[in-house]
Amino acid sequence: MTSSAHALGGVLAAGPGFQAPGLEAFYPHPLWTFSVLGVDFEITRITLILWIATLGIIGFLVATVRNPQIVPGKLQFLGESGYSLVRDGIARDVVGPRGLPFAPFLASLFFFILANNIMSIVPLAQISPMAKFAFPLVLALICYVIYIWVGIREQGVGKYFKDILFLPGVPLPMYILVTPIEILQNFIVRPFTLAVRLFANMFAGHMLLLVFSLGATYLFTVGGLSYVFGGISFLMAIVMTFFELLVIFLQAYVFTVLMGTYLNGSIEAEH
Amino acid sequence: MNILAATENPLIPPLGEIVIGIIAFGAVYLVMRLLVAPRFEQVFRARREAIEGGMERAEAMQAEAAEALEKYRAQLAEARSEAAQIRDQARAEGQQIVEELRRQAQEESARIVARGEEQLATARQQIVNELRGQVGALAVELAGRILEESLADEARRRGTVDRFLDELDSIAATGDGGVPVSRGNR
Numbered sequence: 001m002t003s004s005a006h007a008l009g010g011v012l013a014a015g016p017g018f019q020a021p022g023l024e025a026f027y028p029h030p031l032w033t034f035s036v037l038g039v040d041f042e043i044t045r046i047t048l049i050l051w052i053a054t055l056g057i058i059g060f061l062v063a064t065v066r067n068p069q070i071v072p073g074k075l076q077f078l079g080e081s082g083y084s085l086v087r088d089g090i091a092r093d094v095v096g097p098r099g100l101p102f103a104p105f106l107a108s109l110f111f112f113i114l115a116n117n118i119m120s121i122v123p124l125a126q127i128s129p130m131a132k133f134a135f136p137l138v139l140a141l142i143c144y145v146i147y148i149w150v151g152i153r154e155q156g157v158g159k160y161f162k163d164i165l166f167l168p169g170v171p172l173p174m175y176i177l178v179t180p181i182e183i184l185q186n187f188i189v190r191p192f193t194l195a196v197r198l199f200a201n202m203f204a205g206h207m208l209l210l211v212f213s214l215g216a217t218y219l220f221t222v223g224g225l226s227y228v229f230g231g232i233s234f235l236m237a238i239v240m241t242f243f244e245l246l247v248i249f250l251q252a253y254v255f256t257v258l259m260g261t262y263l264n265g266s267i268e269a270e271h
Numbered sequence: 272m273n274i275l276a277a278t279e280n281p282l283i284p285p286l287g288e289i290v291i292g293i294i295a296f297g298a299v300y301l302v303m304r305l306l307v308a309p310r311f312e313q314v315f316r317a318r319r320e321a322i323e324g325g326m327e328r329a330e331a332m333q334a335e336a337a338e339a340l341e342k343y344r345a346q347l348a349e350a351r352s353e354a355a356q357i358r359d360q361a362r363a364e365g366q367q368i369v370e371e372l373r374r375q376a377q378e379e380s381a382r383i384v385a386r387g388e389e390q391l392a393t394a395r396q397q398i399v400n401e402l403r404g405q406v407g408a409l410a411v412e413l414a415g416r417i418l419e420e421s422l423a424d425e426a427r428r429r430g431t432v433d434r435f436l437d438e439l440d441s442i443a444a445t446g447d448g449g450v451p452v453s454r455g456n457r
Binding site for chain 2: 023026039040041042047050051054057058061062064065068069070072076079080083084087103104105107108109111112129132133134135137138139142196203
């Protein structure tokens with residue numbers, strides 16, 4: 001039983017009043033729980049969706065390069081376009097001339113987020129694992145570690161932290177204001193916003209779809225004039241699905257581009 | 272469920288999910304890093320090389336063609352000069368041959384003329400010698416004949432005289448003078 005079906009049951013059982021879907025959609029029943037080294041694992045349908053998306057994108061990527069040709073076939077062209085978008089559009093143009101080594105990492109980010117986001121409009125799944133804060137957070141933390149590590153590697157520990165703490169070209173008294181902002185921005189806000197932006201988008205997208213589709217279902221059961229509003233609600237659910245499609249690509253791209261700009265800041269001394 | 276959900280904060284993730292997320296992303300990253308990206312880079316490189324290589328090949332071929340043309344021209348010029356040289360040489364040789372032939376012909380003609388003259392001289396000498404011998408004999412013979420003739424003439428003349436005298440005698444005897452004369456002219 002999907003979480004949406006749970007919610008639907010809740011809606012229909014609630015009787016006269018419409019009960020808006022809540023967080024329960026994001027906490028489905030665990031299918032399997034186990035503990036390794038003191039860490040509790042709960043395998044839920046969202047975990048399964050994550051695995052399906054992961055295996056799906058790995059399968060897709062492997063299929064695109066299974067028999068690479070100079071003149072690409074349709075599948076290869078599709079994979080190549082995605083990879084080129086990240087490699088040329090982000091690694092080379094955003095990160096800079098020394099950004100090409102980061103292309104595989106950035107492309108992995110892009111494809112991983114994209115595949116997981118797409119699950120939010122795939123029938124039967126219809127929720128993105130990125131709507132669970134843990135997964136965007138993982139990605140943001142990995143990015144956080146990487147861009148700080150790259151900054152230290154490229155500029156040296158002293159210069160990297162000195163430039164962040166004391167932004168060059170700022171009048172001395174302004175450091176009272178600038179230094180806390182820079183510290184906050186570089187070490188707390190960046191990874192947090194990176195994770196929250198993706199999470200919130202997918203979370204809100206799922207909630208929106210849930211509200212409109214459950215609302216439509218509820219209104220159809222009420223009858224009378226509500227059929228009209230039910231129809232409108234249903235239409236909105238479809239419109240929001242298309243909107244979700246846009247968000248899926250946009251968020252995957254935005255996450256990767258932002259990581260590109262952070263890497264650019266780490267590689268090039270001047271901010 | 273609702274009670275459970277109410278106690279959950281969506282921004283506090285369970286550790287298990289973080290581990291699962293790391294594993295999932297790690298898998299994608301590994302595949303990308305080890306297989307997909309190198310293959311794509313390889314394809315991009317091959318494509319770039321195919322384009323640049325094509326251009327380079329075209330340039331190389333053009334250079335080669337220009338070189339071949341240059342070589343061809345050089346060879347042609349060389350061949351022309353060689354031909355001219357051969358022609359000049361042939362002309363000179365021809366001249367020489369003609370000269371030679373003319374000289375030979377002149378020599379030949381000179382030799383022929385010389386031999387002819389020699390033969391002529393020999394023949395003449397021979398004839399002269401021959402004639403010299405014959406002329407004596409002839410002269411002697413002629414002289415002999417002339418002499419003989421004159422002696423005979425004398426005899427005849429004498430005979431004529433005698434006959435005249437006889438005729439005169441006979442005319443005087445018969446009286447008719449003409450007939451003995453015509454008889455005597457026969």
